[in-house]
Amino acid sequence: MQAQNFVGGTWKSGSGEKILNYNPATREPVSEANSSSEQDVQEAVVKAGAAFELWRKKPAPLRGEYLYQIGMLLKERKQRIARLISLEVGKTKVEAEGEVQEAIDMAFYMAGEGRRMFGHTIPSELPDKWTMSAREPVGIIGAISAFNFPVAVPSWKILPSLILGNTVVWKPSPETPATATEFTRCFEDAGLPPGVFNLILGDAQPGQFLVEEPRVAHISFTGSTETGKVVYESAAKQLKRVSLELGGKNAIIVLKDANLELAAEGIVWAAFGTSGQRCTAASRVIIEEGIYDQLLQRILQITSQLNIGDVRDENVDVGPLINENSIEKVEAYIKRAVEENIKVHCGGKRLEGLPGHFFAPTVLGPVDPTSPLAKEEIFGPVLCLIKAQGLDEAIKINNSVSYGLSTAVFTRNVNHAFTGIKGIDTGIVYVNHGTTGAEIQLPFGGTKDTGNGMREAGQAALDAFSEWKTIYIDYSDKLQRAQIDTDLL
Numbered sequence: 001m002q003a004q005n006f007v008g009g010t011w012k013s014g015s016g017e018k019i020l021n022y023n024p025a026t027r028e029p030v031s032e033a034n035s036s037s038e039q040d041v042q043e044a045v046v047k048a049g050a051a052f053e054l055w056r057k058k059p060a061p062l063r064g065e066y067l068y069q070i071g072m073l074l075k076e077r078k079q080r081i082a083r084l085i086s087l088e089v090g091k092t093k094v095e096a097e098g099e100v101q102e103a104i105d106m107a108f109y110m111a112g113e114g115r116r117m118f119g120h121t122i123p124s125e126l127p128d129k130w131t132m133s134a135r136e137p138v139g140i141i142g143a144i145s146a147f148n149f150p151v152a153v154p155s156w157k158i159l160p161s162l163i164l165g166n167t168v169v170w171k172p173s174p175e176t177p178a179t180a181t182e183f184t185r186c187f188e189d190a191g192l193p194p195g196v197f198n199l200i201l202g203d204a205q206p207g208q209f210l211v212e213e214p215r216v217a218h219i220s221f222t223g224s225t226e227t228g229k230v231v232y233e234s235a236a237k238q239l240k241r242v243s244l245e246l247g248g249k250n251a252i253i254v255l256k257d258a259n260l261e262l263a264a265e266g267i268v269w270a271a272f273g274t275s276g277q278r279c280t281a282a283s284r285v286i287i288e289e290g291i292y293d294q295l296l297q298r299i300l301q302i303t304s305q306l307n308i309g310d311v312r313d314e315n316v317d318v319g320p321l322i323n324e325n326s327i328e329k330v331e332a333y334i335k336r337a338v339e340e341n342i343k344v345h346c347g348g349k350r351l352e353g354l355p356g357h358f359f360a361p362t363v364l365g366p367v368d369p370t371s372p373l374a375k376e377e378i379f380g381p382v383l384c385l386i387k388a389q390g391l392d393e394a395i396k397i398n399n400s401v402s403y404g405l406s407t408a409v410f411t412r413n414v415n416h417a418f419t420g421i422k423g424i425d426t427g428i429v430y431v432n433h434g435t436t437g438a439e440i441q442l443p444f445g446g447t448k449d450t451g452n453g454m455r456e457a458g459q460a461a462l463d464a465f466s467e468w469k470t471i472y473i474d475y476s477d478k479l480q481r482a483q484i485d486t487d488l489l
């Protein structure tokens, strides 16, 4: 499939070099696109800028009507879009469909915001004076997303932006141009006015043009911490607004009083679902003394039942990694584990005999919490088991990494659950469920090197993509000075 840019309501190839994209399970070509040049990006920005003047004036409930339509089209085309995700990313059918569902949910949730989008009316300290606040759009939003959630994560950026009256230029991952095309068609077919939503394809370069383009008011970026820092720095030079969703090193704490069977199932799903390529994936299990061997055995049993392979086979549970670089990164960590004399309980190697980039689900342990394996993001199917004396030490270990996205605690003791919730320093905390599976009506994001304090999804998304306007209306017909004339009555 030859994918194109969608700019100002028209499909048109980028004028940069050709990017070929392969199915990671078979290495067969699946899609191709031309990367976008600086002029291509500028053209998209100009169209988005012109569209902004009209779109921002459309009443929010009417903008919501478009979002309902986008949601309906995503629903109708769910299977078709999911198939493309499976081909380009290597996700299983259920996970790919789940991801499209997340975008459908976001479309309907944000469509509803068209008739809410609450501001505040607050009493003034002066008589005959009315004070309130209302949300205003920011302008052109530059959305840059990663390969691992080519539909759900862009929907968190694009749909809240649109309902608030912003216009969008989206640069998806170069790995997923066909999925991006099919997703964009839903916006086109919903009848959005030209220029309100624009797609530019390509590698990191057009992303950088977008970040540096002065007319783009806000950059919403999902990707590595390393690239996020470059984006932040470069946007800061223009005082540009930025929201960053970056790396993670998510942990599951399992206490002695937990339902161990449930914990083992939750761990395997959170660690090896999407082949460990979620920013929410569990890559550490911190286990309270006394249950290590029992939990390890159960994790190994469940892991041994996973089917790994081409996701066109619906019995497959774990698909490939996205490309050879990812395999090499994981292999380097396994080598490191062997050098550190950490036991490789299962996996630890790529799957031979298959044409794609497959890596066997791997369980390592015990891993010292100070080892790079326990600290750095691996972004593959590798799980490190760590021992802890009790809850307090488990929380300390959890908080000792530079990331802070998602942590889970398995316990049946309510005191332990709340102590965990309070002491854990991540943006998301689960009790008795693994670290993945965030729902769109709640804020999503993390602390420390996982981001820059912004959140996506839920009501927090409205904060990310709007400016507050504060309004004071004095109807006293005289000069009333705030902080000074307050007790004249």
Ligand code: UN1
Pocket: 102, 148, 149, 152, 153, 222, 277, 278, 279, 280, 435, 436, 437, 438, 439
């Ligand atoms: C991501 O990996 O970038 O919570 C997002 C989850 C998904 C979203 C993951 N709903 O696992």
